[in-house]
Each structure stands twice: as structure tokens, then as C-alpha cells.
Amino acid sequence: MNKIILELLEDNKLKDLHELLRKSNPVDLAEEISLLDETIMVIVFRLLEKEQAAEVFSYMESDDRNKLVKIFSKSEIVGLIDSMYADDAVDFLADMPANVVTHLLDNTNKEQRQYINHLLQYSEDSVGSIMTVEYVELNKNMNVKQALDKIRRVGIDSETIYTCYVIDKKKCIGIITAKDLILNDPEVKISELMKTDFIYALTSDDREDAANKLSKYGLIVMPVLDNEGFLVGIVTFDDALEVLEDEATEDMQKMAAIVASDKPYLSTSIWEHAKNRIGWLLILMFSATITGTIISRYEHAFEAVPILVSFIPMLMDTGGNCGSQSSTLIIRGLAVNEIKYTDMWRVVWKEFGISLIVSAVLAVANGIRIYIMYKNIALSLVVSFSLIGTVVLSKLVGAILPIGAKQLKLDPAVMASPVITTIVDTISIIIYFYMATTILHI
């Protein structure tokens, strides 16, 4: 499509181009436009109709939006903000300097400004930050026909009309779906059809919890109430889906000792990437020197039996891998609410059982290998017993730390592979040299 756009522009067939753009899906357009050079990008963008432009703009990556904004006039930007959904506008404004935001908002229309200012109050992790303020309000005394007429009047986009909210004295007293309206007689009263016992979120709820709730109950949309029960917005499934994807990404980043960021990999600069990674690397590097210090205390042991050194990588890696298997399963289990912290002892017990089976298999396999290679039973026993100790301990540490972190209201995802590996290294080296000096009588 990119090629066609360029060809049409070159041949100056603006009418055809306009028609092509009008028919295209805004998600695709956002992608295509991002691939164009800045100057052409602006020309194409200006050919879009107002509503479509706002939609395309909200699907673009922040880097590409910034390119456009640099060239746009102030009134063009204000026009865009006016046409965007309030939550998308907030998303866009969040990337801009505070003084620019104030300046732009001063020029947007009053209703939109109020919506935006309202949404800007909520913290980034709260439901407030992902909710939409455009929804259909009904009155309990309306009948189905009146309700449908109101929907026709206010319109808005499809996913937000499929559940309507019945408001009485500013409170949300019930919800009613488009399905109920379609399937019932025009004369039936809304108060007879509405569901008064509905699933909702509070503005202050964590956005991840709200997204999980929406997913759990398979809802298209969920109302957001403030502490007094006033309806202040709605969360739709597409925003929830994005939150769940982002949270999974962030957890993976944290589990790999990276400061979490929701900026796409390719549009993050080398410096930013380095900054996000260096902190944990420094902490973990210095922690690993503890293991080194312990090793240097056992100099006499590996001076007497140098081959001992060659098993250190295998022991450390196996310990790290075992610990990260456990911690990964448990961190993910906590994130998707399959494991609660009251399950702590069940989990620990399970990991203990698993570690016995796993360590026995590993110890036997490795013991046989060492015996075949070195014909030395004592050495074989030292390594195998150390392996058992390392595996059992690493699985227990990998199980207890994430749940413990959750209990202390810390993020369990931080207690993943890198941290566990560093801790387990130290323990396994101590076990190993203790076994070696005892069994080999060094």
C-alpha cells in the first residue's frame, strides 16, 4: 500500500489517494503512514478526514506522533485533541512537556478539557488512567424504545453502546445490554430489565486487577465507580487486553533484571536501553563477588584437588536453572491469580517434592558420568551430594522469595532468575566445598 500511496502522490492523483485513505482501516493506516518520510507523512495525514485522522493518530507510536506534532500548527493539534477520545488524548498528552499540555488544553473545547483534566488526575497504574469517559447513560423510567432513541442520538462507538448504564441521582443503579434492548418489547421499562448486581471496578483499583477481572468474567466493558458509587467512566476489553499484554511484558523484563518500560524495543535509544539494564547488572555483579570471596577461602581445597574447580560452572548453572524454573512458575501463577499467598506452604511442599525427584535424577546421571571419566567414587559422591543440596535449596528459595515479596507488597517479578541465581550460587558453593573438604578429607 505504501508504494501505491507514493505513486498516487507522485502523479498528483490526490482525489484517488483521498478515496484510498478513506476506505483503509485506521490501524493499518497508522502503520503505513509511520513508514513514510516525515514530509510525505504530513501530506498524507492532512488528506485524512477529521475523525479518521484522530483515530489514526491515536494508533501511532509516540515517536511518529512527535514527528507530526513538530510540523503541525497549534490549531491543527488542538483540532486533533478535540476529535480524539478523551483517554487517547490523555495518552498522547502524557508524552508532552507539562507547559505544552497546559497551553494546548487552554485551546481545546470546554467539555473535552474537563474530561481530559479529570483523567489526568489518576495515577498511571490505576483504572482511572485507562478508562473511557464516553458512554451511554439511561434513566430507569425510560422504556426500551426511549432507550434505543437515546442510543441513536448519542451514538459513540460500537463497543461502548453495547452496555448502557442506568443512572439515578448520579449513582449507577444498574446496567443493561444492547442485547436486552433488542430482544425486548419497546414498551418494557428499563427498570424491569436492568441488572442491579453487576461487576465493576473502582477508580483507585490497580489497572492490572481490573483487567484481570474483566478477563475473568469475559466482559466487553465494565463500569468504573468512584468511592461514592458515582459512575465516572468505563473500561473496555481492548484497553484491558493492552494492559494484560503490557503487564506480561513488564513482568518478563523485571524477571530478566531490566527496569520495565512499555516503549517498543526498536524505538528505545541505545542509551535508554543501557540505562534500563545497568542498575541491576551492577548490583548483581557486586553480589556475585560474595561467592568469589567464599571460593577464595577454600583455596587450599582446590590447590589439593584442582579438578574441583571444573565442577563449579555445572553446579552454579544447575542451581540457577532450578531456581528460575520454580520462581518463574510461581511469579506467573501469582500474576494471573492462580496462586495466592495463602497457598505458600502448599507451594513450598510441592517444590520440595519436585526438587527431591529432580535432584535424584541429576545426581545419579552426573555421578555416573564423573565415575566413568575419573574413576573416583569419592569425587563422584561430592559432586552428586552437592547437586542434591543445591537443587533442593534453589527450588525452595525460588518458591519462597516471590511469595514472600508479594506478602511484603513488593513486586514478585523482581525475585526471578538473576536474583535467585546470585543467592543460590553462594549457597551451592558453600555446600560444595563443605562436602569436598569433608568427604575428601582435605
Place this chain on the structure above:
Amino acid sequence: MNKIILELLEDNKLKDLHELLRKSNPVDLAEEISLLDETIMVIVFRLLEKEQAAEVFSYMESDDRNKLVKIFSKSEIVGLIDSMYADDAVDFLADMPANVVTHLLDNTNKEQRQYINHLLQYSEDSVGSIMTVEYVELNKNMNVKQALDKIRRVGIDSETIYTCYVIDKKKCIGIITAKDLILNDPEVKISELMKTDFIYALTSDDREDAANKLSKYGLIVMPVLDNEGFLVGIVTFDDALEVLEDEATEDMQKMAAIVASDKPYLSTSIWEHAKNRIGWLLILMFSATITGTIISRYEHAFEAVPILVSFIPMLMDTGGNCGSQSSTLIIRGLAVNEIKYTDMWRVVWKEFGISLIVSAVLAVANGIRIYIMYKNIALSLVVSFSLIGTVVLSKLVGAILPIGAKQLKLDPAVMASPVITTIVDTISIIIYFYMATTILHI
């Protein structure tokens, strides 16, 4: 609620209990019922109305379903299957032995049996396996009123009526939303309102790709066509959401060297857990002995300078952490389509830049520490240079392997921390001892 259920049962207030159950959300009920003892579970379940029972049953975990099925009569099970959505029924039947499935299906009603047999053909990873076969078909010659009448007649559940499919000679020629029907005049023809250019999936598409597509375009539902353009089912957002959550979980498991499983942690037995973990541990353990073998070749080096051994853990851990940072970001980027394999060289170049910055910081910090502790510049240089080499190589390996795997149609998630650590260990030990023997003239 659990307590209330037990109290009502004890007092034999079955009517109250029946009323309480009828009002409860099926998702919550599935959870509550699972907490009860088997015998009580069955009693409570039998109090549910037919439709609700089928819904609750489809939300239950397979372990709990099996408990019920053991006690149920064949006709009870057949009744459940008849009342379930075809895709949920398939989900349930997939856990049962093949001969039991055949036996049960012989007794379900003909239409349901056809749906189920149809769905059972599709492979577990395909869109076919997650699609629903209940949807509303319209004809292009209908008008809005006739279309709404048809929706009223066929009903089905809410998310599946919000997009209807216009069928002509078995082919899907357009889609129309409930919003279009509500907002337009009763006399307008469907053919004038329907959208002929719509997003769809093919039955053979990967279910993850389809879920990503639905998420990308923010759709509630997407039609599934076979290769000839015949409509065979629909995928709804809640199924897509589940797929995306499951895929993220599976990727995390693979990245931690575990055989992926979508069974919840707590309902997986100790033996199954051990089986899922032992394979990779054995492979990685034996691979790690390569590093050990290399170390034993340099016995003369650490016999001359024993302190060299104490830096091995720090080097190995840092290399592993750096590699896993890169591989995690890239594996996730590939999974959510932010990185394509045509971006290979951009990514490698980026990681190279990042590794230079990161390794410089780590090398300086560590060099200073070693100089202060040991007052030995040569040693300080050996460790710092080795650190630079290790960090640069581990980031490059961490970047190239996942993208390479994707290009070879392997799963990038396998090229994560554990595999990378093992490879990087070997490289870093070679660099380290090469530096040591050269700079320290051993």
C-alpha cells in the same frame, strides 16, 4: 458464600439455596463449587438450572470437572454436553479418553454432535480449536427490521449477536454490527449497510496470530473462514484474551527451561512438574560440563594464581544476566510483533552499542574494586577486559539466537536465559583464561 452454601444445606433450606445459586455469577459459582467436598459439590451442582449448570461447568478446572463426571450418570453428562457451547464442550471432551468421547457423542443430539465433530478436527494451535460455531447469519436482501427479528429469534449470547454475518451462496460477503442495525431505519437493506471489507482469520491460522490480529484491530469478534471463503465460525475477544494470556505463560515457561503446560501450578502433580523440568536440566547440566572441561585445561593458570578462580562466578553470572536481558526483550518483541526478523541487523547493531556502554561501566566499577582490594593492576585489567568481552558477546548471542530461531521456524522462547547462559559461560571462561595467561604471563 461458601459458608452460606454449607449452612443452607445443613438446615436443608434447598429452596433458598436454589435461589442464591440462581442469582450468582457463573464464574464465581465455578470457583465456589470447586472449594467444596466432592459429595457436596455434586449436590450443589445438581441444584443448578440446566443452562447455568452448563455454563458453570465450562468455567471449572478440568480436575474439578473430572470429580463431578466420575459421579454423574451418563445421561447427566450427555445433557451437560448438549447445553454447552460447542467450543466449551470440545474443551471438556479433549481431556477425556477417546473411547469415552465416542460413547458420549453417540448420545448427544445430532446438531451438537456435528458441531463438536467439526471442531475436534482442528489442531490445538489453530484458530479452529478456539472458534465458536454459534453466530447469527443474515441474508443481504433482508432489511434492518427483518434482521433484528432474526436476531430476536436465534438469540444466543450477547457478544455473538453484536456482529452478524451476511451469507450468500454459503460465502460470507459482509458483516454488519448491532450498532448499524440500531442506528438505521427499519426499511434499509442489509446490503446497503454491510461492510464488505472486513478483518477475518482462516481456520488453519495459528491461534496466537489470530488473537494478535483481533487485539491489534480492537475487535470484539472476528469471522473464521475456510480456504474457500465459507464462514465456519467466529473467534470472540474473551477466547482471544485467554490465548494471549496462555501464550505469554507458555513463553515464560519455555524461557525458564520448562516444558510448557497450560495446567495451573497447584493442580499439576509433583511428578508432572518434575517431568516438565528434568529434560532441559539434564541437557543444560551436561552442556555446562564443557565449561568445566575448559577450566580443567587451565589448571596451571589457577595453580599459579589461585585468586583467578574467585572471579569465575562473577563473570559467569554477569554474562548470563546480560545475555538474558537481551534475549528476553527480543523474544517478547518477536511474540508481540514489535520486532520482525527483517529487523535482525538493526537489533544486533543496537545490542552491540548497548553492550559497549554497559560493559564499560561494569568494567570500570569492577576494575576499581579489584585494584582497591588487591592492589594489583594486572589482575584488575584481566578481569575488566574479560568482562567487556563477555558482556559484548553475551548481548550479541542473546540477540542473534532468538531471531535466528524464528527464521528457522523454531520457537524463539527456547533461546532464553538458560541456553544463552550455558553458551556464554563457555565463551567467557575461554576469554578469561586467555586474558589471564597473556596479561599475567602464566
